[in-house]
Amino acid sequence: MSPLLNLDQATLRFGGLTAVNAVDLSLPVGQLHGIIGPNGAGKTTLFNLITGVYAPSSGSLNFDGKNLAGLRPDQITALGIARTFQNIRLFPQLSVFDNVRVACNLHRATSPLHTLIRGAGFRADEEATAARVDELLALFNLERFRDKPATALPYGEQRRLEIVRALATRPRLLLLDEPAAGMNPSEKVELVRLIKEVHRRFELTILLVEHSMRVVMTLCERITVLDYGVKIAEGAPGEIQKDRKVIEAYLGEDHTNNSAHH
Amino acid sequence: MTPRRSGPPWPHLLLGGALLAAFLLTRWVTDPYANDVLTTIGINVILAVSLNLVNGYTGQFSLGHAGFMSVGAYLSATITLLLGPSILGEDGGAPWAQNALFCGGLLVGGLSAAAAGLLVGIPSLRLRGDYLAIVTLGFGEIIRVIFQNIEPLGGALGLNGIPNYTTVGWTFAIAALTVFVVVCLINSTYGRGFIATHDDEIAAEAMGLNTTRYKVVAFVVSAFFAGLAGGLYGHFKMSITAAGFDFTRSIEIVVMVILGGMGNTLGVILAAILLTLLPEVLRPIAEFRMILYALLLIVLMLLRPQGLFNFRRRPR
Ligand SMILES: Nc1ncnc2c1ncn2[C@@H]1O[C@H](COP(=O)(O)OP(=O)(O)OP(=O)(O)O)[C@@H](O)[C@H]1O
Ligand SMILES: [Mg+2]
Numbered sequence: 001m002s003p004l005l006n007l008d009q010a011t012l013r014f015g016g017l018t019a020v021n022a023v024d025l026s027l028p029v030g031q032l033h034g035i036i037g038p039n040g041a042g043k044t045t046l047f048n049l050i051t052g053v054y055a056p057s058s059g060s061l062n063f064d065g066k067n068l069a070g071l072r073p074d075q076i077t078a079l080g081i082a083r084t085f086q087n088i089r090l091f092p093q094l095s096v097f098d099n100v101r102v103a104c105n106l107h108r109a110t111s112p113l114h115t116l117i118r119g120a121g122f123r124a125d126e127e128a129t130a131a132r133v134d135e136l137l138a139l140f141n142l143e144r145f146r147d148k149p150a151t152a153l154p155y156g157e158q159r160r161l162e163i164v165r166a167l168a169t170r171p172r173l174l175l176l177d178e179p180a181a182g183m184n185p186s187e188k189v190e191l192v193r194l195i196k197e198v199h200r201r202f203e204l205t206i207l208l209v210e211h212s213m214r215v216v217m218t219l220c221e222r223i224t225v226l227d228y229g230v231k232i233a234e235g236a237p238g239e240i241q242k243d244r245k246v247i248e249a250y251l252g253e254d255h256t257n258n259s260a261h262h
Numbered sequence: 263m264t265p266r267r268s269g270p271p272w273p274h275l276l277l278g279g280a281l282l283a284a285f286l287l288t289r290w291v292t293d294p295y296a297n298d299v300l301t302t303i304g305i306n307v308i309l310a311v312s313l314n315l316v317n318g319y320t321g322q323f324s325l326g327h328a329g330f331m332s333v334g335a336y337l338s339a340t341i342t343l344l345l346g347p348s349i350l351g352e353d354g355g356a357p358w359a360q361n362a363l364f365c366g367g368l369l370v371g372g373l374s375a376a377a378a379g380l381l382v383g384i385p386s387l388r389l390r391g392d393y394l395a396i397v398t399l400g401f402g403e404i405i406r407v408i409f410q411n412i413e414p415l416g417g418a419l420g421l422n423g424i425p426n427y428t429t430v431g432w433t434f435a436i437a438a439l440t441v442f443v444v445v446c447l448i449n450s451t452y453g454r455g456f457i458a459t460h461d462d463e464i465a466a467e468a469m470g471l472n473t474t475r476y477k478v479v480a481f482v483v484s485a486f487f488a489g490l491a492g493g494l495y496g497h498f499k500m501s502i503t504a505a506g507f508d509f510t511r512s513i514e515i516v517v518m519v520i521l522g523g524m525g526n527t528l529g530v531i532l533a534a535i536l537l538t539l540l541p542e543v544l545r546p547i548a549e550f551r552m553i554l555y556a557l558l559l560i561v562l563m564l565l566r567p568q569g570l571f572n573f574r575r576r577p578r
Contacts, residue, residue, distance in 0.1 A: 051468060073467035082468070089465035091458045093525070102454040106470040112479070115450040116443060118273065122450075129451050169470050 004029045009059035019045040021229035032206045034220035042229040043209040052076040082171035084162040090150040099150045100133045103168035156187045176208045280438030288431030303538045304433030310518035310534040312487035318525035320480040321460030326398030329405040330375040332507035334489025335496040338371030339424045364427040368493040375489025383481035409504035420503030428498035440487045523569025
């Protein structure tokens with residue numbers, strides 16, 4: 001079967017710095033794939049490439065057989081790729097409910113003009129959207145915060161709200177950038193359970209960047225390791241843990257720590 | 263800030279009530295001074311509420327609102343001046359015919375302003391913050407110079423003898439319509455996209471929102487209502503000059519939006535009313551009026567930077 005996402009020599013340069021260097025990646029449908037690497041390895045930049053925030057300097061990216069070159073980020077999301085952000089980017093003026101609701105716009109059945117007429121069709125559409133938002137919030141146990149400003153939530157809940165918001169776009173591929181960052185151990189356990197749950201329930205393919213080795217090793221079927229923008233290894237969790245290059249890249253570093261590359 | 267709730271449950275009912283009130287006002291307000299003040303309030307409410315869609319909700323900084331207003335003023339006045347005599351005849355025509363002509367003129371003015379908004383918006387809305395402010399400021403000045411130099415439109419002397427069609431009723435009806443459109447747009451799944459565009463463009467795009475499209479829509483809708491306000495203004499003052507739509511006029515409207523608390527329609531309405539009444543109240547001390555006005559603004563901005571009428575908490 002052809003891969004859902006395929007990167008062929010994807011490269012991005014920032015001036016003299018090659019943040020992503022000739023990365024090949026092939027994600028089969030349904031895979032839960034981890035990306036690890038020291039700080040500054042280019043993991044977030046890789047996500048920014050896939051979601052169209054940056055255009056590749058060279059190489060190509062394909063999603064479901066379509067070349068992503070020249071597409072705007074919102075067009076890429078419309079194809080079925082959604083993401084969360086490492087530095088949480090919720091909409092501060094919007095409530096928890098509205099943060100998720102606004103992400104439902106791709107699947108709105110009525111046009112902007114209907115907001116003025118506010119007929120039966122419009123109301124039905126709005127109600128269907130609200131029901132879907134409430135269902136997603138309940139799944140992540142966030143319904144009790146429904147009408148709170150999103151940025152008033154505790155940190156861990158904000159991270160989970162970002163996942164809900166991404167799911168509201170109805171993606172086929174979900175990119176999670178350090179979803180467990182800043183969470184305590186019990187929150188991490190809950191997060192792992194939720195990721196497994198949505199992976200199964202929404203039949204997702206997931207690409208996961210995470211520093212917490214425990215989260216990566218329990219969740220991912222396959223792992224890619226980046227270092228200085230280069231892919232230095234790919235394999236099953238067991239193989240990666242034994243890989244000599246990977247151990248060298250992390251040499252002297254605590255695997256579960258966020259210590260900087262020197 | 264507390265989150266925005268889903269807004270009034272019956273926007274159409276509110277609109278109907280406001281239109282009825284506008285109709286009754288036309289009947290009851292006979293005092294010319296009250297008529298003047300109320301009309302000015304109505305026009306300023308239209309201007310401020312429409313600009314708030316761009317500067318408040320969508321988070322873009324436009325300084326060209328007076329420019330769009332002048333497009334509406336000139337084009338609607340051209341219609342009534344040009345077509346009036348042939349349609350209405352020598353005796354000035356029946357009131358309904360006058361109103362129909364006025365309505366057509368306003369519509370042409372609004373649509374022309376919207377077209378100008380589209381023309382300016384598409385290339386310039388890719389710019390951010392200060393750059394957009396400069397481009398829209400430039401647009402306002404260019405349009406002023408253009409009108410000043412078109413001789414058929416009176417050149418520097420402006421257009422005179424515009425029929426006095428604007429009433430409090432017309433003004434309040436259009437103000438109600440402006441509020442209705444903005445409130446309905448914002449209070450919907452679609453409309454939350456304006457606020458998301460304001461809050462975080464990268465995140466908004468990642469959620470599938472075309473932020474450029476949102477900005478252009480906000481700009482065009484806002485320009486349309488500025489055009490209507492211009493049309494009302496022209497048929498209220500009965501004479502217009504391009505100089506009357508310079509950038510201090512734009513600034514005045516921006517101040518109403520800021521004072522009302524950006525992205526807060528009720529606050530912006532109150533600010534428009536207050537800032538229209540304030541110069542009237544200060545009329546007895548005419549010499550110090552502008553100084554006092556400026557001082558008041560400075561004090562208000564220092565004490566309530568979130569806007570005088572914004573009672574939501576500020577974000578961290
Ligand atoms: N917009 C940018 N302009 C210039 N350099 C950038 C930009 N974004 C990222 N970089 C650089 O690219 C490199 C990769 O950064 P990136 O954020 O992708 O790393 P990362 O693997 O996500 O690290 P972390 O684990 O800390 O999140 C870094 O050296 C970073 O400084
Ligand atoms: Mg990162």
